[in-house]
Amino acid sequence: MVKVTVCGAAGGIGQPLSLMLKMNPYINELSLFDVVNVPGVGTDLSHIDTDTKVSYHLKSDDNNTGLSQALKDSNFVIIPAGVPRKPGMTRDDLFKINAGICSELATGIAETCPDATVLVISNPVNSTVPVFAEVFKKKGIFNPRKLFGVTTLDSVRANTFISEVATNEADKAPSAFNIRVVGGHSGETIVPLFSVCAPHVYALEDEKKIDALVHRVQYGGDEVVQAKNGAGSATLSMAYAGYKFLHAVLAASTGDTTIIESSYVYLDDSIPGAKETKEIIKGLYGGESLDYFAMPVVLSKEGIKEIKSDILSRVNNKEKELLKICCKTLAGNIAKGASFSQ
Ligand code: NAI
Secondary structure: OOEEEEEOOOOOOHHHHHHHHHOOOOOOEEEEEEOOOHHHHHHHHHOOOOOOEEEEEEOOHHHHOHHHHHHOOOOEEEEOOOOOOOOOOOHHHHHHHHHHHHHHHHHHHHHHOOOOEEEEOOOOHHHHHHHHHHHHHHOOOOOHHHEEEOOHHHHHHHHHHHHHHOOOOOOOOHHHOOOOEEEOOOHHHEEEOHHHHOOOOHHHHOHHHHHHHHHHHHOHHHHHHHHHOOOOOOOHHHHHHHHHHHHHHHHHHOOOOOOEEEEEEEOOOOOOOHHHHHHHHHHHHOOOOOOEEEEEEEEEOOEEEEEOHHHHHHOOHHHHHHHHHHHHHHHHHHHHHHHHOO
């Protein structure tokens, strides 16, 4: 029996994500949690004739026990709860509000389903993942192999945007690419590694075109925020990305050990590849090493099996410069998240 809980299920991401999860063959029970509107979303989804059972819970249910009811027996928890960006805001601006929400949800998970695999979508991911980790550490249940910051949208955008640059070349649809994006999940902390992951794209022999492409991946979220003009940030493409990542995690949980996905993770020394990743980052950055980084990881039944550190030793000089800039900003974002719960 696989139970997945979506926290923030009634939101712009939560609704389309929950719709896709209702159609996922790995999931037996889909539990929807929110502070508002979730009975409507849950009832609507429950009419769909797929086998996944739907339950829904408001925080205020039965003397505020809605969260523990939602989380009871959950194997996976995916979290698109919190406020989205408005024009002029950075992901970092969201921190104060969303860190409080994340801390509350992390406490609920630690108390109700401490063995669950946790996927964090709420921004700023660079800081909210450390909030989860710190709460879990305090509660004595932290398993670094089972905590993921969802950064899949960066790779999704990189695949799409590079395919647009390559439109004059045959067979270069988005599906021809699997661009690994490392670092963090905000502006200059997002580092797409086009030099190591892409089939050759002639247009990218022009340095200016690479720069423009990197910038578009780093700030692709702003295109959506501006186009929505005050009505929020990416929801549909994010729901797709969140679904894609959770589907990979679910597939790996059935025993498939061939799945590699990028995610923002805690670099715990017990995970193969973590020490090597930290050493490379330290060498590039010149400062302290970082405890969190988005990296390609091999997934397994137990969560992260290995961090693919080798990718960082194959980057070109330009990408090394981008990584240096990333590390500086990321160090501050991590410290902010880690100190929130202390
Ligand atoms: P939204 O405002 O449409 O939905 C958020 C939902 O969270 C609402 O239904 C709200 O009632 C709920 N919520 C608020 N407090 C809660 C609590 N304590 N417990 C449970 N639910 C609670 O926002 P949207 O557009 O769905 O974005 C959600 C989050 O995802 C934001 O933080 C946004 O920045 C982030 N995001 C992350 C991306 C990523 O790549 N990781 C991409 C796009 C957005």
